[in-house]
Amino acid sequence: MSEPWWAEQDLELGQGLRVTAGPLQVVAFRREDEWQLTWGPAPTGGGDGSVSTVERLVEPYEESAELERYALRAETTRVRILPVMPDRPIVVKPRVALFVPPGESIQIYVSSPLWAQVTVGEPWRILREIPVKRLSDTWFGGSTLDGEVAYAIRTQARIQLSEISARPHRAVTPVVIRNHSDDTLPVERFNLPVTYLSVYAGENGRLWTENIVMTRGEGGEMAGLEVEPGAPREAGEAEQLTEPREASETNILVRAFSNLLDPFLGGDDD
Amino acid sequence: MTELWGAIEPYLTLEKTFGLLRALALLIVGWGLAKLLSRACWRLTHERLARQQAVLARRAVFYLVFLLFLVAALNELGFELGVLLGAAGVLSVAIGFASQTSASNLISGLFLIAERPFGVGDVIKVGGTTGEVLSIDLLSVKLRTFNNLYVRMPNESLIKTEVRTITRFPIRRVDLFFGVAYKEDLDRVRDVLFEVAGDNPLCLEEPAPLFLVSGFGDSAIDLQFSPWGMRENYGALNNSLLIEIKRRFEEEGIEIPFPQRVVHTAENGDVVATPPLEESDDAR
Numbered sequence: 001m002s003e004p005w006w007a008e009q010d011l012e013l014g015q016g017l018r019v020t021a022g023p024l025q026v027v028a029f030r031r032e033d034e035w036q037l038t039w040g041p042a043p044t045g046g047g048d049g050s051v052s053t054v055e056r057l058v059e060p061y062e063e064s065a066e067l068e069r070y071a072l073r074a075e076t077t078r079v080r081i082l083p084v085m086p087d088r089p090i091v092v093k094p095r096v097a098l099f100v101p102p103g104e105s106i107q108i109y110v111s112s113p114l115w116a117q118v119t120v121g122e123p124w125r126i127l128r129e130i131p132v133k134r135l136s137d138t139w140f141g142g143s144t145l146d147g148e149v150a151y152a153i154r155t156q157a158r159i160q161l162s163e164i165s166a167r168p169h170r171a172v173t174p175v176v177i178r179n180h181s182d183d184t185l186p187v188e189r190f191n192l193p194v195t196y197l198s199v200y201a202g203e204n205g206r207l208w209t210e211n212i213v214m215t216r217g218e219g220g221e222m223a224g225l226e227v228e229p230g231a232p233r234e235a236g237e238a239e240q241l242t243e244p245r246e247a248s249e250t251n252i253l254v255r256a257f258s259n260l261l262d263p264f265l266g267g268d269d270d
Numbered sequence: 271m272t273e274l275w276g277a278i279e280p281y282l283t284l285e286k287t288f289g290l291l292r293a294l295a296l297l298i299v300g301w302g303l304a305k306l307l308s309r310a311c312w313r314l315t316h317e318r319l320a321r322q323q324a325v326l327a328r329r330a331v332f333y334l335v336f337l338l339f340l341v342a343a344l345n346e347l348g349f350e351l352g353v354l355l356g357a358a359g360v361l362s363v364a365i366g367f368a369s370q371t372s373a374s375n376l377i378s379g380l381f382l383i384a385e386r387p388f389g390v391g392d393v394i395k396v397g398g399t400t401g402e403v404l405s406i407d408l409l410s411v412k413l414r415t416f417n418n419l420y421v422r423m424p425n426e427s428l429i430k431t432e433v434r435t436i437t438r439f440p441i442r443r444v445d446l447f448f449g450v451a452y453k454e455d456l457d458r459v460r461d462v463l464f465e466v467a468g469d470n471p472l473c474l475e476e477p478a479p480l481f482l483v484s485g486f487g488d489s490a491i492d493l494q495f496s497p498w499g500m501r502e503n504y505g506a507l508n509n510s511l512l513i514e515i516k517r518r519f520e521e522e523g524i525e526i527p528f529p530q531r532v533v534h535t536a537e538n539g540d541v542v543a544t545p546p547l548e549e550s551d552d553a554r
Contacts, residue, residue, distance in 0.1 A: 091476070093475075134471045136473070137474050138474050138476050144439065
């Protein structure tokens with residue numbers, strides 16, 4: 001990989017930039033007093049979408065009809081497309097049932113798709129945030145009255161880092177789940193509070209977030225959540241790319257493990 | 271003119287003028303004090319109570335204090351309060367009978383404000399009317415329907431009938447009812463429906479969609495398919511699901527049958543002709 005897709009670029013007037021991050025392609029053009037932005041699925045993003053390219057464009061971009069224009073009076077030459085975490089928590093569902101017996105703890109790696117944040121100018125101004133991949137909505141809570149809207153992903157819940165393929169549009173979060181209760185904890189799904197996480201670029205070009213420790217106390221679906229500040233040690237020498245969306249307190253209690261909802265509740269009322 | 275003056279003059283004694291001035295002073299002081307106290311009440315309550323409740327409390331304080339001073343002022347003018355109250359009693363019975371509807375709306379309004387089944391900005395459905403609540407007043411609730419009409423709903427009718435608050439919870443279920451032909455494999459239909467829901471990002475993964483075979487109809491097996499979505503995506507989800515289900519059913523060759531009836535022609539009780547059963551595909 002030559003240049004990471006989040007690298008800062010300088011553009012001449014009339015020049016453009018095409019950045020591919022996995023399945024997403026973003027094109028930014030610098031014009032007089034304005035920036036033009038368009039995006040769509042990456043043309044080569046078929047396969048596993050593990051491609052990331054940065055390309056300079058001189059000709060005006062005509063392919064896409066959906067163009068957005070941003071008026072910026074000041075002369076700005078620099079543009080940077082940054083990886084940020086999604087704007088809602090992610091509900092992670094292991095593909096294979098995972099159980100944590102009482103007193104045990106487990107570390108798994110979860111990789112979640114990022115959002116691309118287009119920033120230009122001096123100081124940096126955010127033009128738009130585009131999800132690399134539109135994730136399915138889901139609801140996380142004990143009932144349909146009480147809970148929160150989130151995104152859903154499925155994970156292999158790998159324990160070995162080497163088993164995770166490095167993909168440029170996903171960030172890896174090491175998650176430690178500790179079970180301090182007296183019952184076995186079935187990890188059917190858990191809530192990854194990504195809005196509290198920042199994105200780091202690790203040594204080998206892989207993207208990371210902070211380490212998360214979730215401790216399940218006595219009973220209940222709530223868990224003590226701890227975001228360990230700084231890049232995880234697996235990342236090596238890492239550079240912080242973006243800040244978390246929400247400032248996390250040292251120890252937060254979040255709804256982390258949820259029981260299945262009965263879909264047959266409700267009958268045939270409209 | 272002089273006759274008129276002659277009629278008024280005996281009343282303009284010094285004592286009476288003083289009484290009038292005192293009454294006027296009482297009214298002015300009362301008005302000021304009522305204003306002051308109601309403002310204090312607003313400051314105390316407006317953060318803790320809902321807006322409607324705080325407004326109500328403020329008005330109640332104002333009118334109560336002002337009424338006390340008004341009574342005192344009338345007393346000062348020489349009205350006998352006992353007689354006045356008696357008259358007021360008779361009058362209130364008369365007014366009560368005359369304004370039965372308004373009074374019942376008023377009481378209903380108080381209950382509505384206390385119970386808070388919905389707030390300003392919520393979307394509610396009452397009878398056949400769906401709209402956004404603009405204000406909850408003592409006599410009526412004002413709605414703006416989605417075709418931009420201004421609807422006034424008497425509070426009494428809201429207390430009496432079923433009111434649905436559509437924007438109460440963040441997620442909603444989209445209920446789709448349709449039928450498939452008797453020849454279809456229901457397991458395959460179910461799989462196709464779940465695939466459609468799974469591919470639609472607006473459709474919530476959880477709670478899982480509800481799939482119900484609701485019965486054997488006249489011309490089709492009746493199904494209910496109900497995925498969940500976020501409240502604000504209700505319309506978009508409903509449309510995208512129906513469009514996608516129709517497309518997928520056509521691709522998979524799953525038939526949504528039209529109502530069909532087999533007719534036997536009979537003469538003197540004997541069946542003389544039975545039309546050949548046509549493939550319902552031909553009907554298209």
